[in-house]
Amino acid sequence: MERSLILLKPDCVQRRLIGRIISRFEDKGLNIVGMKLMQVTPDLAKQHYAEHVAKPFYPGLEAFITASPVVALVLEGLEAIRVIRDILGATSGLKAAAGTIRGDFSSSRQMNLVHASDGPEAAAREIGLYFTESELCDCTLSLTPWLRADDE
Structure with missing residues (x-):
């Protein structure tokens, strides 16, 4: 099982796409183990x-x-990082395939709606920035046996 940080960015929140985006992750069988609405300082x-603070584009990124507010989530599932990034599509909504979140909405x-961790180390670091251990809820949903085999 893998975990990833997801941020539903300000453009997602302002466009009222939160529910539609979260449903894509749930439809795929990913579990929400942490979620909160918050203001990024x-x-x-x-x-x-x-890694971007010294780059010329950083002030605009920070302002954005x-x-x-953003919605911060921790999602968990088999190969979660890759699966989530596939669901999101290419970083640029202009290049993202139809059927992906960015391809359909960006x-x-x-203004690409969602941030997702790009690897296990980044996920651990980012989750630690946004959530304390006590804010994460481990549970096995009753439908889990219908989503994956016991040996997966």
């Missing part, structure tokens, strides 16, 4: 995007991510 943005490179 400039300090949190700097921690999250630490702090402009409105027509921008920056």
Whole structure:
């Protein structure tokens, strides 16, 4: 089982797409183990995007991510990081395939609705920025046996 941080970004929240996006993840069988509506502060943005702080585009990125609340989620599932990134589609909504979240709802490179961790190390770091251990809920849903075999 793998976990990934998901941020439904300000454009997703403002466009009232939260439910439609979350349903895509649930439909795929991913479990929500943490979720909250929150305001990203400039300090949190700097921690999250630490590798970009010195880049010329960073001020715009920070202004965007702090402009409105986000919904932070931790999703869990088999190969969750890859599966989530496949569901999202290409980073640019202009290049994302139809049927993906970005392909269906985004027509921008920056306004791409959702952030998802890009690997296990990033996921662990990012989850730690947004959630305490006590905010994550481990549970096995009653439908789990109908989503995957016991040996998966």
